[in-house]
Amino acid sequence: MLNKTKCLEKLNLPTPFIVGPVNIYLIKGDALTLVDTGPKTKEATEVLVEALKQHGYSVNDIDQIILTHHHPDHAGLIEDVFPNATVIGHKKCQPWLKKEKHFLTFVENYIAKFYSEHGVSDEIVDEMVTKNRYYLSFTGNRGLDINVCEGDKIDGVQGWTVIETPGHAQSHISLYNEKDGLLIGGDHIIEHISSNALLEPPYVKGESRPQTLLQYRDSLQKCLNLNIRKVFSGHGKNVENIEVLLNKRFQEQEEKAKRLKLMLPKEGITSFDLCKSYFAHIYKKEPTLTMSEIIGHLDLLEDRKIIETVNSNGKTFYTCKGN
Ligand SMILES: [Zn+2]
Known part of the structure; x- marks a missing residue:
């Protein structure tokens, strides 16, 4: 032992x-x-x-x-x-x-394009890239x-x-x-x-x-x-006691996904607009963390075929399936 x-x-x-x-x-x-x-x-x-x-x-x-x-x-x-x-x-x-330079350039370009498609403003995308560089410096x-x-x-x-x-x-x-x-x-x-x-x-x-x-x-x-x-x-x-803790985590994820689903308007919404409502007080300070939370839970709903994405004018909108 x-x-x-x-x-x-x-x-x-x-x-x-x-x-x-x-x-x-x-x-x-x-x-x-x-x-x-x-x-x-x-x-x-x-x-x-x-x-x-x-x-x-x-x-x-x-x-x-x-x-x-x-x-x-x-x-x-x-x-x-x-x-x-x-x-x-x-x-x-x-x-x-x-x-690796080519990798980090690819990451930055990917972040910029991805978040822009998800409705994030240019200003906040720039902040995300800058913050990423700052973290990497450690x-x-x-x-x-x-x-x-x-x-x-x-x-x-x-x-x-x-x-x-x-x-x-x-x-x-x-x-x-x-x-x-x-x-x-x-x-x-x-x-x-x-x-x-x-x-x-x-x-x-x-x-x-x-x-x-x-x-x-x-x-x-x-x-x-x-x-x-x-x-x-x-x-x-x-x-x-990981069983208690992890089941609590699963439960929290279910509740978050449920709340997000209820926030989806019929006409669709970008993940960033959802993020602004859901994390009204912290999205500006922590855009990467809050957007990861939102998109992660939208992925969960999409994987269960409860919601779907529609692309329009270069942006990705989320809507409940069947709208
Ligand atoms: Zn970590």
Whole structure:
């Protein structure tokens, strides 16, 4: 039986983001492993160095880093603080971490076109692109050394298996310890907030965008089907009863979808106009998060054939089926 107090330590680091502090994990296996690193900030680096010191280590002792996903609060310090550690993650982290120019240009162009079609004003689209660049500035500029995918075991962290949990991010993986019923869940499962199934462009040009909320729900269901008795989350407390929490999340999604359906006028509406009504007080401040929420739940209704989209004058309108 894994002795958690000896083998797995939670370190809590500050972030400059709305989500608050991030949890990263130290696994003391055959290799000294960090799961996630915190953002690229002076404050996070200082807290991390001190936390490692308290466990008797320095940054140079870290053999490898496993990234749950590419977001800056999780993947920030791979370049500057751990230049010699092996970096491991899902291959979809790669273009973000290496800041591949052609990929990031494609992302920005996709965002601009997509949100414009969904009725977002040019001014807010520009803000979304700018904010995206700002977030990216908190990740290290360094690629992965090892790609992992569903079912992989990672050398040096005996007992943990990679499971793919896309939805919050396309690159998202979790680490599952079947024997002890544990999951290191990154941003996939968080107790105090519902994870946002952030919209992302397709990774391959010409493919359709992933329907991130549907994916996210599949990844939640996948976890319900496993023997998980405790989740070590990327933010907040450990989750002790995932069945209760995840069923609550499913319920919240159903209620949100129901509310949105009732808000659809007969003549149709763009997702941005819906977003302005639904998130009246925060859509301006958090356009990417709120639009991801709205489109995700519209995807859910569309997938169930309750609503449909109509394209007119270069814009996408949502309407109840049969109107
Ligand atoms: Zn995240």
